[in-house]
Amino acid sequence: AQKVTQAQTEISVVEKEDVTLDCVYETRDTTYYLFWYKQPPSGELVFLIRRNSFDEQNEISGRYSWNFQKSTSSFNFTITASQVVDSAVYFCALSEAQAGTALIFGKGTTLSVSS
């Protein structure tokens, strides 16, 4: 069965601190996709990244970076120099690499960045 675990329920940091959100997944599939979404208080999901299981290269996008390690089934997300606007709930998700399959979400990590 597929499962996504985000062990950190809530994280509080002060602006400009770096913060890493952990995500551990379980799947028996050899091909799958991993995602990160941001959910601000408005509720609308904001897509951040999708990673194919065959692509283990780390990715950086501005202040965001992702560390995908298949050996430990982890797909961690780091925000560098956090800002107040980064405050939100962040979800890690997993799906089969097959059209027509839903995403399985972790429980989310609430990030609070104070000034």
Place this chain on the structure above:
Amino acid sequence: GAVVSQHPSWVICKSGTSVKIECRSLDFQATTMFWYRQFPKQSLMLMATSNEGSKATYEQGVEKDKFLINHASLTLSTLTVTSAHPEDSSFYICSFDSVSYEQYFGPGTRLTVT
């Protein structure tokens, strides 16, 4: 990315009434779409999967007679919560599945049943 709209964005209804939520993709067509439900401070849970022209497949624990899904076309799906009760109060989010293995989410509908 693709644009998905949901209507209404929020709704308050009385217990026992029915509410219809529309989910529409504005710039692409999709055969498969999904409805998720999110209770306060919880994660998104899949309710059902629907394919255009077919009956929806519901997840365990989701009452198909209570949550009616009509996938009318490749760009429109509706979720009707029948005989709503306070415990149905939740945030309902739809998503369309694209051929590139991406899902495009709607902005969500916040339902409050009084």
